[in-house]
Amino acid sequence: MKTPAIQRTTSNSNRSLPGEGPTGNGSNSNGDTLTNGNGNGNGAAAVTPVESESQAPALQRGLAVLEFLAGREEGATLSEISAALGLSPASSFRLTGVLEDSGYVLREETSRRFRLSRKLLRLGQPQHEGRSLVECCLPAMREVLAQTGETVQLCCLAEHECVMIEQLPSTHPFKYIVDLGSRPPIHCCAPGKAMLAYLPEPALGAALAATTFTTHTPRTLTTAEALVESFGKIRERGFAVDQGEHFEGIHCVAAPLLDRHGHPVAAITIAGPSTRIQARRFNEYGRIMKQAAAQAALRYLG
Numbered sequence: 001m002k003t004p005a006i007q008r009t010t011s012n013s014n015r016s017l018p019g020e021g022p023t024g025n026g027s028n029s030n031g032d033t034l035t036n037g038n039g040n041g042n043g044a045a046a047v048t049p050v051e052s053e054s055q056a057p058a059l060q061r062g063l064a065v066l067e068f069l070a071g072r073e074e075g076a077t078l079s080e081i082s083a084a085l086g087l088s089p090a091s092s093f094r095l096t097g098v099l100e101d102s103g104y105v106l107r108e109e110t111s112r113r114f115r116l117s118r119k120l121l122r123l124g125q126p127q128h129e130g131r132s133l134v135e136c137c138l139p140a141m142r143e144v145l146a147q148t149g150e151t152v153q154l155c156c157l158a159e160h161e162c163v164m165i166e167q168l169p170s171t172h173p174f175k176y177i178v179d180l181g182s183r184p185p186i187h188c189c190a191p192g193k194a195m196l197a198y199l200p201e202p203a204l205g206a207a208l209a210a211t212t213f214t215t216h217t218p219r220t221l222t223t224a225e226a227l228v229e230s231f232g233k234i235r236e237r238g239f240a241v242d243q244g245e246h247f248e249g250i251h252c253v254a255a256p257l258l259d260r261h262g263h264p265v266a267a268i269t270i271a272g273p274s275t276r277i278q279a280r281r282f283n284e285y286g287r288i289m290k291q292a293a294a295q296a297a298l299r300y301l302g
Contacts, residue, residue, distance in 0.1 A: 058095075061085070061087060061091065061095055062095050062098065062099060064085050065081060065085065065092070065095050065096065065099060065105075066099070066104060066105075066116065068081060068084055068085060069081075069105060069114060069115060069116050070116055072115075074113070075108065075111070075113035075114055075115040076113060076114055077111075077112055077113055077114070078092045078093060078096065078112075078114075081096065081114070096114055099114075100114070103117055104116070104117055105117060116181075131299075131300055131302075133154070133156065133165075133265070133266060133300055134154060134165060134166045136296055136299040136300035137154050137166065137257075137266070137268060137296040137299075137300065138166070138168075139295070139296075139299070140268065140292040140293070140295045140296040140299070141154060141166070141168050141268060141292065141296075142168065143292060143295075144168075144268065144270060144288060144289065144292045145168045145170075145171070147288055148270050148285065148288065149170060149171045149172055149276075150170050150172070150175075150176075150270040150271065150272040150276065150277060151167065151168065151169055151170040151175055151176050151177060151270065151271050151272060152167070152168040152268065152269070152270055153166065153167045153168075153178075153191070153268070153269050153270075153271060154166040154167070154266060154267075154268055155184075155189075155191035155192070155195075155254075155266060155267050155268075155269065156195075156265070156266040156267075157195055157207075157264070157266075159210075160186070160206060160207040160210040160211065161183045161186060162183060162184055162185075162186040162189055162191055162192035162195065162267075163181065163182075163183050164178060164179075164180060164181065164182045164183070164184065164191075165180065165181070166180070167180060170272060172272070172276070174273065175272065176250055176271045176272050176273070184246060185212075185214060185216065185246060186207070186211055187211050187213055187220075187221055187227050188216055188217075188220045188221060188242060188245040188246045189242050189245075189246050189252065189254075189269075190239075190240045190241055190242040190252035190253055190254035190267075190269050190271075191240070191252070191254040191256075191267035191268075191269040192267075193227070193230065193231075193234060193240040193242070193254075194234060194239060194240035194254040194255060194256040194264070194267045194269075195256050195264040195266070195267050196208075196227070196231070196264075197230075197231040197234040197235055197240065197256075198235065198256055198258060198262060198263060198264045199263065199264060200261075200263060208224045208227070208228070211224070213227075216245065216246050216247070217244055217245055217246070217247070217248050219243060219244050219245045220245045220246070221245065237283075237286055238255060238286065238290045239253060239254060239255040239285075239286035239289050239290055240253075240254050240255075240267075241253050241254075241279075241282050241286075242254075242271075243274075243279060244274060249273055249274050249275075250271060250272070250273065250274065251271070251272065251273070251274045251277040251278070251279070252269050252270065252271040252272075252277070253269065253270055253277065253282055253285040253286055253289050254267045254268065254269030254270075254289060255267065255268060255269075255286065255289035255290045255292065255293035256293060257293050257296055257297040257300065257301075258293075258297060259297070259301055260301070265297065265300070265301070266296075267293070268289060268292050268293050268296060269289070270285060270288075270289065
């Protein structure tokens with residue numbers, strides 16, 4: 001389900017310390033939040049208090065706030081940020097104010113909780129010779145949407161994880177949508193498998209070693225050996241599928257964008273209910289995805 005729009009103030013001058021009343025009613029133009037993990041968050045992650053010996057302590061504290069919020073899908077209040085990072089309330093207030101005014105965090109007016117915005121996601125998007133991966137892939141993604149009517153997503157690898165960086169929602173009333181920045185489990189999502197299948201060594205070995213093979217459905221591949229065994233078929237067909245391996249009743253078909261060495265740059269996937277993306281049509285959808293990925297790679301890499 002899509003994350004609801006988040007309200008935020010537009011000026012730090014209107015912000016108040018906890019207990020001093022409301023601080024304004026500006027609205028967020030971004031809408032989505034950057035999530036960590038596959039939509040479930042990992043708010044229980046250990047947090048190291050900020051040390052004070054840095055040559056740029058304010059910058060270090062600001063980065064610590066961003067890293068802390070990245071691990072909390074539900075966001076955090078000023079008091080939670082202060083307690084987790086060992087900061088004074090006044091310091092947390094100033095830091096979140098600067099981050100909010102700069103567009104890196106958003107604050108919900110009702111709960112007063114801070115979350116990451118999509119700005120970091122935009123800054124981290126791959127670039128090649130001044131060309132944006134997302135901008136180069138959008139025409140092909142729109143064509144896929146027109147042909148299939150299903151949600152189209154663009155994913156890339158980031159530190160051995162599959163990260164969704166762009167999305168075009170399905171034209172159907174019932175659709176599959178996730179938040180931008182979501183990280184589906186790489187071993188059981190179509191774009192993750194499509195990229196892994198073309199990774200060279202030692203990058204593939206490092207990615208597999210970093211993967212936790214969690215079982216999500218009875219069809220999830222739960223060992224590195226089983227996953228690697230599936231790569232032959234993926235390379236033979238040129239696309240990967242997720243046949244209810246991550247979520248029951250959800251099917252995905254993805255093709256990788258490959259560079260001139262045949263290494264993966266990203267992957268384009270469609271996702272939707274199994275009643276529409278049926279297994280008997282995987283080859284048909286696979287051809288569409290391969291064509292889209294090839295067009296996007298040509299536009300991006302030249």
